[in-house]
Amino acid sequence: MRPLGTTKTQTRMSNSTLLFIIAGIIFVLMYGFALISYPGSFMQFQTFFDLFNFNAALFIVTLGLCVVMIGGGIDISVGAVCGLVTMACAMLLESGTGGIWSALLLALGIGLAFGLMHGFLIAYLEIQPFIITLAGMFLAQGLLTTLHREPLNVTQPAFVALRNFTIEIPWLGTVNRRGIFIPCEIKPGVLVVVVLVILYAVLMKWSRFGRSVYAVGGDRESARMLGINVKKTIFLSYVICGLTAGISGFVFLMTTGAGNIGNGSLFEMKAIAANVMGGILLNGGVGNLLGAPIGTMTLLTINELIRAAGVQSNLQAIVSGLLLYLFIVLQSIIIALRTSKRFTLALPSWLKFQRTHD
Amino acid sequence: MKSDVILKMEGICKSFPGVRALHNVDFTLKKGEIHALMGENGAGKSTLIKIITGVYQKDAGQIYLEGKPVHFRSPQDAQNMGIGAVFQEIALCPNLTVAENIFIGRGRDNFVNWKKMNAKAAEMLDSLGIPASPTQELASCSIAVQQMIAIARAVDMDCKILILDEPTSSLDEDEVQKLFGLMRQLKDRGVGIIFITHFIDQVYEISDRITVLRNGELVGEYQASALPQIELIAKMMGKALSDVSAIKKQAARKSDDSVPVFEARGLTSAAGVRPFDFTIEKGEVNGFAGLLGSGRSESVRAIFAADKVTGGEVKVNGKRVKIRSPLDAMRQGIGYLPEDRKGDGIIEELSVRDNIILALQVLKGFFRPLSRKQAEELAEEFIEKLDIKAPSTNTPIKSLSGGNQQKVILARWLITQPTYLILDEPTRGIDVGTKVEIQKLVLKLAEAGMSLTFISSEIDEMLRVCSRLIVMKDREIVGELTGTDLTEQDVMHMIAQGGK
Ligand SMILES: Nc1ncnc2c1ncn2[C@@H]1O[C@H](COP(=O)(O)OP(=O)(O)O)[C@@H](O)[C@H]1O
Ligand SMILES: [Mg+2]
Numbered sequence: 001m002r003p004l005g006t007t008k009t010q011t012r013m014s015n016s017t018l019l020f021i022i023a024g025i026i027f028v029l030m031y032g033f034a035l036i037s038y039p040g041s042f043m044q045f046q047t048f049f050d051l052f053n054f055n056a057a058l059f060i061v062t063l064g065l066c067v068v069m070i071g072g073g074i075d076i077s078v079g080a081v082c083g084l085v086t087m088a089c090a091m092l093l094e095s096g097t098g099g100i101w102s103a104l105l106l107a108l109g110i111g112l113a114f115g116l117m118h119g120f121l122i123a124y125l126e127i128q129p130f131i132i133t134l135a136g137m138f139l140a141q142g143l144l145t146t147l148h149r150e151p152l153n154v155t156q157p158a159f160v161a162l163r164n165f166t167i168e169i170p171w172l173g174t175v176n177r178r179g180i181f182i183p184c185e186i187k188p189g190v191l192v193v194v195v196l197v198i199l200y201a202v203l204m205k206w207s208r209f210g211r212s213v214y215a216v217g218g219d220r221e222s223a224r225m226l227g228i229n230v231k232k233t234i235f236l237s238y239v240i241c242g243l244t245a246g247i248s249g250f251v252f253l254m255t256t257g258a259g260n261i262g263n264g265s266l267f268e269m270k271a272i273a274a275n276v277m278g279g280i281l282l283n284g285g286v287g288n289l290l291g292a293p294i295g296t297m298t299l300l301t302i303n304e305l306i307r308a309a310g311v312q313s314n315l316q317a318i319v320s321g322l323l324l325y326l327f328i329v330l331q332s333i334i335i336a337l338r339t340s341k342r343f344t345l346a347l348p349s350w351l352k353f354q355r356t357h358d
Numbered sequence: 359m360k361s362d363v364i365l366k367m368e369g370i371c372k373s374f375p376g377v378r379a380l381h382n383v384d385f386t387l388k389k390g391e392i393h394a395l396m397g398e399n400g401a402g403k404s405t406l407i408k409i410i411t412g413v414y415q416k417d418a419g420q421i422y423l424e425g426k427p428v429h430f431r432s433p434q435d436a437q438n439m440g441i442g443a444v445f446q447e448i449a450l451c452p453n454l455t456v457a458e459n460i461f462i463g464r465g466r467d468n469f470v471n472w473k474k475m476n477a478k479a480a481e482m483l484d485s486l487g488i489p490a491s492p493t494q495e496l497a498s499c500s501i502a503v504q505q506m507i508a509i510a511r512a513v514d515m516d517c518k519i520l521i522l523d524e525p526t527s528s529l530d531e532d533e534v535q536k537l538f539g540l541m542r543q544l545k546d547r548g549v550g551i552i553f554i555t556h557f558i559d560q561v562y563e564i565s566d567r568i569t570v571l572r573n574g575e576l577v578g579e580y581q582a583s584a585l586p587q588i589e590l591i592a593k594m595m596g597k598a599l600s601d602v603s604a605i606k607k608q609a610a611r612k613s614d615d616s617v618p619v620f621e622a623r624g625l626t627s628a629a630g631v632r633p634f635d636f637t638i639e640k641g642e643v644n645g646f647a648g649l650l651g652s653g654r655s656e657s658v659r660a661i662f663a664a665d666k667v668t669g670g671e672v673k674v675n676g677k678r679v680k681i682r683s684p685l686d687a688m689r690q691g692i693g694y695l696p697e698d699r700k701g702d703g704i705i706e707e708l709s710v711r712d713n714i715i716l717a718l719q720v721l722k723g724f725f726r727p728l729s730r731k732q733a734e735e736l737a738e739e740f741i742e743k744l745d746i747k748a749p750s751t752n753t754p755i756k757s758l759s760g761g762n763q764q765k766v767i768l769a770r771w772l773i774t775q776p777t778y779l780i781l782d783e784p785t786r787g788i789d790v791g792t793k794v795e796i797q798k799l800v801l802k803l804a805e806a807g808m809s810l811t812f813i814s815s816e817i818d819e820m821l822r823v824c825s826r827l828i829v830m831k832d833r834e835i836v837g838e839l840t841g842t843d844l845t846e847q848d849v850m851h852m853i854a855q856g857g858k
Binding site for chain 2: 012014015016205206207208209211212214215217218219221222223224225226227228229285286338
């Protein structure tokens with residue numbers, strides 16, 4: 001900041017930046033704790049990469065949802081759409097009528113269809129996003145079970161090759177007990193995550209669309225008065241979210257290689273939790289897109305920690321739930337302190353009991 | 359002269375559920391003029407400009423921009439056609455930076471060049487002397503700065519029409535002058551400016567023409583130089599001129615029984631006023647005059663024991679009494695309408711009815727509640743008497759306009775039938791019409807035998823209402839003025855001389 005004028009105040013950090021930094025610190029602390037507690041597994045680079053290798057689809061879903069959440073909305077259909085895409089693509093590949101490219105197109109098509117429908121209903125008909133995407137979730141789940149009830153393994157050779165493809169990092173790895181160097185491996189899905197993170201971060205920071213999403217999330221009515229096309233912005237945010245869910249379905253299939261009714265289940269909840277942990281405020285307008293992957297890593301690290309501790313898996317859910325409470329309250333406190341307003345939970349309008357306007 | 363007209367609106371109608379905000383309103387704006395849009399609260403000024411800017415859609419009527427019929431579907435449309443606006447409620451995004459708020463939604467660039475944008479914003483803020491940094495989040499700026507930023511944005515848009523809806527409400531004198539300077543520059547460049555304000559002096563300082571609205575209807579369009587101030591007020595209120603100037607106080611009443619209603623000797627309080635003597639007769643209206651902070655409010659608060667009383671003795675109707683708390687004062691028939699309506703006065707969440715009966719309830723004690731029916735009747739009686747504009751007695755008070763809130767608090771005290779009522783700045787921040795109504799009411803109450811103390815920052819208002827002025831300076835009474843032909847000069851003289 002260059003000083004100008006006479007009475008320049010110290011520029012205060014923005015809420016988005018502050019929450020992002022806090023999210024980053026929490027992740028580092030969490031991972032540091034994991035390193036100290038279970039050095040055996042967490043010290044290995046591969047463990048870190050496996051967070052991405054096995055959860056690439058979740059990272060991607062979280063990214064799309066992040067855009068919608070910054071705009072002040074929500075999309076709880078993303079998990080079901082992701083699951084539907086895995087099954088639809090698996091069936092297409094197994095039927096022998098289509099190859100990898102047509103499967104990818106199908107994935108994008110399904111995601112786009114849901115995104116367009118949700119975007120239209122929410123932005124132009126002004127229906128509550130929670131209800132609309134709840135309907136979308138049921139629809140996608142229903143379609144998924146109608147398509148195929150049994151798990152469906154993809155055996156198409158080209159796809160199996162893609163699934164098994166790994167990228168080795170020759171200069172990074174571990175030496176095992178016999179003294180043999182084992183390089184770290186990453187899956188192609190991770191590359192998709194990296195590309196999308198960069199793409200979306202640029203979109204949100206530098207594009208007119210991205211800034212409009214922030215404006216709409218911050219104050220919808222003001223954004224309209226500032227000359228922003230609020231409806232189009234909201235519409236596009238859901239389209240992007242749907243499309244991203246489609247991509248995540250394809251990546252999911254690339255990771256597991258099978259269509260399954262359980263695929264992507266609860267992803268929407270995990271993605272919401274991850275975003276909150278990444279400093280994306282539920283009531284919109286505040287958050288850094290890079291918080292989405294950070295939050296996802298935090299969530300996954302917690303899960304890994306609990307798994308490493310060897311306790312029952314329901315503890316995993318309990319701890320995640322408690323942490324989520326903590327995060328929401330913490331964020332609300334921070335925002336309340338900074339605006340010196342009465343403390344209220346920082347929740348979006350559709351989660352609040354009543355909204356008053358004067 | 360047709361080419362001179364830049365905006366023409368004909369027969370504009372707009373209704374909201376249950377309210378007819380605009381009915382058949384015409385409006386014309388010329389190139390290079392500053393056109394004041396005047397009217398009381400709720401007259402429809404903001405609605406009219408929101409129709410011009412595409413925020414609301416008109417129900418009927420036609421808009422012509424430079425002679426061509428236009429239809430604005432959204433603020434974007436209007437912005438693209440060269441109409442810039444600063445809205446009454448600051449319409450900026452709190453979570454974006456100052457620079458973004460200035461530039462977002464304008465131009466066709468698909469990507470933001472942050473460096474260029476911040477540099478441009480810095481230059482602009484600098485030239486306007488706005489104490490904000492471009493990279494600062496808007497939420498961290500004060501309201502006045504936010505308002506300046508909204509103005510900066512509109513001014514920078516290079517528009518043909520600039521609309522300013524009460525832009526000066528939170529600006530100080532310097533900032534207002536800066537804004538007026540800008541407005542004059544734009545006017546010279548041929549921009550048509552629509553200016554809305556509650557400050558009548560500002561209207562005469564800057565505007566060329568005046569359009570007056572009342573209750574959503576057009577009253578008329580006038581040359582500012584040809585419309586005397588008093589006539590403008592009369593038109594805004596929809597009253598004949600004689601009504602307004604008819605408010606003249608009577609000569610000081612001398613009551614028959616010479617025992618004062620209230621008498622204090624050497625009264626002083628923890629808020630720090632010098633011990634003072636004070637008396638008020640039956641049916642008298644007097645007032646404390648002085649600059650802001652001279653101790654006017656502290657004096658009356660001492661009378662009501664709103665601050666801790668630390669000395670002095672008090673007689674009510676000639677009998678010595680002890681007043682240690684507001685409740686004691688109320689029991690002696692003293693009422694007090696505080697200066698800070700929001701802080702001390704209204705309870706925002708409660709209904710109009712509950713706000714009205716509050717004082718009476720306190721006086722009766724909470725263990726003897728008024729019946730719902732009684733409360734309803736009382737509330738309705740006073741809503742009618744004071745002409746309070748509220749949809750029903752159940753309406754939460756916060757949804758009323760400032761003037762009507764003030765009337766509700768007044769009703770609260772009148773209902774307790776006080777013998778002595780203190781009004782501290784009862785007319786601040788309310789529109790001219792309600793102001794005059796309250797002034798008239800004060801005189802009427804005095805005629806009926808109530809004693810009142812009336813405090814206002816506007817000396818001419820006090821001169822109209824009070825028959826005796828107690829002049830204060832530096833927390834001390836410096837003198838008293840009585841007589842029917844006092845002028846502001848007399849009061850200022852005394853303030854200036856006093857304390858020497
Ligand atoms: N969005 C709205 N919904 C309902 N009523 C409104 C709305 N906006 C304004 N009004 C009503 O329209 C009338 C005119 O209001 P407004 O144009 O704001 O007046 P002004 O700006 O002259 O004070 C008022 O009675 C007000 O209550
Ligand atoms: Mg208004």
